Amino acid sequence: MSERENDAFETRSRALFQDSVDGLDMRIRSRLTRARSMALEAAVENRRPWLFGWKMWAPAAGVTAAAILGLGLWIGSPIGHQAATLAESNIEDLDLVAATDEGSSDAMEMLQDDIDFYDFADKAANSGPAA
Amino acid sequence: MARFDTLNTAWMVWDNPAPAPEGAVLEYTRELEKFLAEIERRAFRMAQVALRDPDDALDVVQDAMLKLTRSYASRPSPEWRPLFYRILENGIRDLQRRRTVRKRVMTWLPGPKEDPENEAQDPLENVADSAPPIPEKLMQAQAMQQLEESLRALPARQREAFMLRNFEGMDVAETASAMACSEGSVKTHYSRAVHALREQLGEVW
Numbered sequence: 001m002s003e004r005e006n007d008a009f010e011t012r013s014r015a016l017f018q019d020s021v022d023g024l025d026m027r028i029r030s031r032l033t034r035a036r037s038m039a040l041e042a043a044v045e046n047r048r049p050w051l052f053g054w055k056m057w058a059p060a061a062g063v064t065a066a067a068i069l070g071l072g073l074w075i076g077s078p079i080g081h082q083a084a085t086l087a088e089s090n091i092e093d094l095d096l097v098a099a100t101d102e103g104s105s106d107a108m109e110m111l112q113d114d115i116d117f118y119d120f121a122d123k124a125a126n127s128g129p130a131a
Numbered sequence: 132m133a134r135f136d137t138l139n140t141a142w143m144v145w146d147n148p149a150p151a152p153e154g155a156v157l158e159y160t161r162e163l164e165k166f167l168a169e170i171e172r173r174a175f176r177m178a179q180v181a182l183r184d185p186d187d188a189l190d191v192v193q194d195a196m197l198k199l200t201r202s203y204a205s206r207p208s209p210e211w212r213p214l215f216y217r218i219l220e221n222g223i224r225d226l227q228r229r230r231t232v233r234k235r236v237m238t239w240l241p242g243p244k245e246d247p248e249n250e251a252q253d254p255l256e257n258v259a260d261s262a263p264p265i266p267e268k269l270m271q272a273q274a275m276q277q278l279e280e281s282l283r284a285l286p287a288r289q290r291e292a293f294m295l296r297n298f299e300g301m302d303v304a305e306t307a308s309a310m311a312c313s314e315g316s317v318k319t320h321y322s323r324a325v326h327a328l329r330e331q332l333g334e335v336w
Contacts (some may be wrong), residue, residue: 010325013298042201
């Protein structure tokens with residue numbers, strides 16, 4: 001098959017295709033126009049600065065509000081209160097032991113020397129009242 | 132940073148600010164609309180050639196438009212066309228795959244003997260046109276129908292290459308970008324497509 005014949009074939013098929021495009025009925029044309037409008041609306045929606053899109057902020061605002069509410073409820077509840085008190089007392093104990101003022105080294109030494117006594121006292125307390 | 136000689140000039144600039152971003156959005160939308168309007172009918176016909184059904188073709192074109200505008204519209208405008216056709220071809224292939232699966236499932240299921248799609252058609256669509264068609268037009272329509280049948284018989288990649296190069300008028304580089312393959316492959320697919328089509332249509336064309 002020659003190059004010229006190929007060219008003629010290509011030209012003819014292109015012309016036929018273009019004719020069929022030009023001859024599209026109104027129903028198809030109108031549906032294509034509608035599809036185009038929808039696509040353009042989507043494009044404009046995408047193009048808006050994201051900072052101003054309320055849809056962008058709505059989930060974040062919801063999560064933040066829920067977190068604040070949860071924290072408030074937790075602090076107000078007995079469990080939250082107990083946890084806060086326990087944390088406070090632990091910090092106080094730690095302060096006593098780790099104090100850097102005078103005599104603090106004595107306290108540490110005392111804690112180390114009497115560790116056997118504290119161990120015994122703990123076991124005695126757990127085994128019930130002494131006979 | 133802008134510098135103002137007097138407070139008045141500052142207020143004048145404040146009252147008449149530089150072009151608002153909305154103007155840029157409008158310009159961009161206009162360009163996108165022009166592109167879509169230019170391409171939509173040919174894209175529809177190409178989808179119809181591949182899928183046969185006009186409603187399926189419309190759905191695929193609409194999906195491709197939406198995907199392009201949602202995900203790729205920020206790309207430079209010369210890239211839109213290959214991207215659009217790549218999305219379109221993927222949509223066509225997906226639909227053809229789904230059809231094949233559906234057909235396999237339907238062969239196992241008992242169903243109505245008549246095609247329900249034909250029943251749902253508007254009877255007015257089947258009424259013959261009162262005006263007799265011009266013979267030349269009729270011959271052209273027949274020739275196009277034969278071409279469509281032959282195109283459907285081609286392997287998908289050859290059909291794709293032929294339609295993009297011949298119908299859409301893309302150059303080799305653009306076609307390669309749309310088909311996500313090398314330029315050499317495009318040339319091979321196209322040449323084989325022309326050869327096969329000429330062999331099939333040689334006698335009737």
